[in-house]
Amino acid sequence: MSSFRKASRIDAIGVSQILQIGKKAAQMKRDGKPVIILGAGEPDFDTPANVKNAAISAIMAGDTKYTPLDGTPALKQAIQAKFLRDNGLQYDLDEITVSSGAKQILFNAFMASLEPGDEVIIPTPYWTSYSDIVAIAGGKPVLVPCHQENDFRLTASDLEAAITGKTRWVMFNAPSNPAGATYGAEDYRPLLDVILEHPDVWILADDIYEKIVYDGFEFVTPAQVEPRLKDRCLTMNGVSKAYAMTGWRIGYGAGPKALIAAMAVIQSQSTSCPSSVSQAAAVEALNGPQDILTDRCDSFRQRRDLVVDGLNAIEGITCIRPKGAFYAFAGCEGVLGKRTPDGIILGTDTDYCNYLLDKAHVAIVPGAAFGLSPYFRISYATSEAELREALSRIAAATKALTN
Incomplete structure (x- = not known):
C-alpha cells in the first residue's frame, strides 16, 4: 500500500501556531494543571438573547x-x-x-x-x-x-x-x-x-x-x-x-x-x-438593538487597561495601549538572554512563551506567529479575575529569571 502524498501547495503551510498552543494548553488543563488560556481570539460574552431567539424562531419555522x-x-x-x-x-x-x-x-x-x-x-x-x-x-x-x-x-x-x-x-x-x-x-x-x-x-x-x-x-x-x-x-x-x-x-x-x-x-x-x-x-x-455593543466594548476597555498597566509594571516587558480589538501586543526584548530557574536561556519570544506555559501555566502567543518578534500577544477577552491571576503569574515567572 502506498503512503499518503500531500499536495505541494501546502508544503510550507502548517496548522496555526495559535491552535497548536491552544491544543497543548487544553491538554494540560485536562491533565489537571491550572492553565489560563489567553490565546484565543474569541469574546467570552454569550451571543445576545435576541439573536439566539431569532435562530430558534427560524428553526421552528422550518428555515433549515x-x-x-x-x-x-x-x-x-x-x-x-x-x-x-x-x-x-x-x-x-x-x-x-x-x-x-x-x-x-x-x-x-x-x-x-x-x-x-x-x-x-x-x-x-x-x-x-x-x-x-x-x-x-x-x-x-x-x-x-x-x-x-x-x-x-x-x-x-x-x-x-x-x-x-x-x-x-x-x-x-x-x-x-x-x-x-x-x-x-x-x-x-x-x-x-x-x-x-x-x-x-x-x-x-x-x-x-x-x-x-x-x-x-x-x-x-x-x-x-x-x-x-x-x-x-x-x-x-x-x-x-x-x-x-x-x-x-x-x-x-x-x-x-x-x-x-x-x-x-x-x-x-x-x-x-x-x-x-x-x-x-x-x-x-x-x-436589532446595538446598545449591547457599547456595554461590552466598555468592559473590554477596562480589561485592556488592566492588562496593559499590568504588563508595563513587569521589568523587561513593554506594551503600548491599543485603541481597538481585544489584544495586547507586548514587547519582551528585555527578558531575552535571561536564564530560567532550570538553566534554560531564553533566546526568542517563542522560548519566553513556552516558559510561561510550562512554568506559570499561562498560554499566550509569541509574536513570531504573527510575523514580528520579539513580542507576544495576550487576548484579554476573558474575565478580570483570570486576567489578574495571569498577570500575577507572568510577573512572578519573569521575576524568577536571572542574568
Whole structure:
C-alpha cells in the first residue's frame, strides 16, 4: 500500500501556531494543571438573547433548507443597511456576498483573483491565516514590518517600496489582530494616495473588529475615506467578534459586482451556502438593538487597561495601549538572554512563551506567529479575575529569571 502524498501547495503551510498552543494548553488543563488560556481570539460574552431567539424562531419555522448561494436576500439587505448606516457606503445586493465565516471571504477573494506569483502586501504583525491563504491560492505574501514607534501601522513610504508590477492586493486590518492598531482618516490618507497611483492594485479591508474601539476613536474604512477606490476595494466584516457569534460562522464582504460574482464561483464548489439558521441570526444581530455593543466594548476597555498597566509594571516587558480589538501586543526584548530557574536561556519570544506555559501555566502567543518578534500577544477577552491571576503569574515567572 502506498503512503499518503500531500499536495505541494501546502508544503510550507502548517496548522496555526495559535491552535497548536491552544491544543497543548487544553491538554494540560485536562491533565489537571491550572492553565489560563489567553490565546484565543474569541469574546467570552454569550451571543445576545435576541439573536439566539431569532435562530430558534427560524428553526421552528422550518428555515433549515439550502439558501441562495452567497446569502439570503434578508441578510444581504441587513448588510446593505449596515454599510450605509455605519460607513456611508452604498452597495447593491449583487455587490454583497455572505460566507461561512470571514476567513472564507478571504479564501474566495484570493482564489478568484490571484494568478501564480501575484503579490499581496500584508502589513505585519498580521493575523496568521493571511499569508497561508494567499499561498494556497498561488500568490506570494509580501510581509511589510510595521513598528511599535508608529503604533504598528503601515507607512506610505514602506507601502510604496513594497509595490511591484506583480502587486495585486494590499491588505488592511484595523483594528488589527494582534496589535489592535487603528487607522483614522488622516492615517489612511497617505496610504490611499499611494494606491491611487497604482491602478492595478486593489484593497482588501478586514474590518472584523470595527465595533471594538476605545478612547473616542472614530472608525473609518478605506472605501469610505477615498470613494475613488471603492471600485477596487473589497470590504469584509462579520458578526463573530462584535456579537460574540464565533461559532455561528457568518462573514460577509462588499465590493465590485464582477469580483463578488467570481467569489461566488469559488464558494459554489466549496461550502455552497452558509447555514440558514446562522443567517437568520445574523439578520437580527445587524438589524436589532446595538446598545449591547457599547456595554461590552466598555468592559473590554477596562480589561485592556488592566492588562496593559499590568504588563508595563513587569521589568523587561513593554506594551503600548491599543485603541481597538481585544489584544495586547507586548514587547519582551528585555527578558531575552535571561536564564530560567532550570538553566534554560531564553533566546526568542517563542522560548519566553513556552516558559510561561510550562512554568506559570499561562498560554499566550509569541509574536513570531504573527510575523514580528520579539513580542507576544495576550487576548484579554476573558474575565478580570483570570486576567489578574495571569498577570500575577507572568510577573512572578519573569521575576524568577536571572542574568
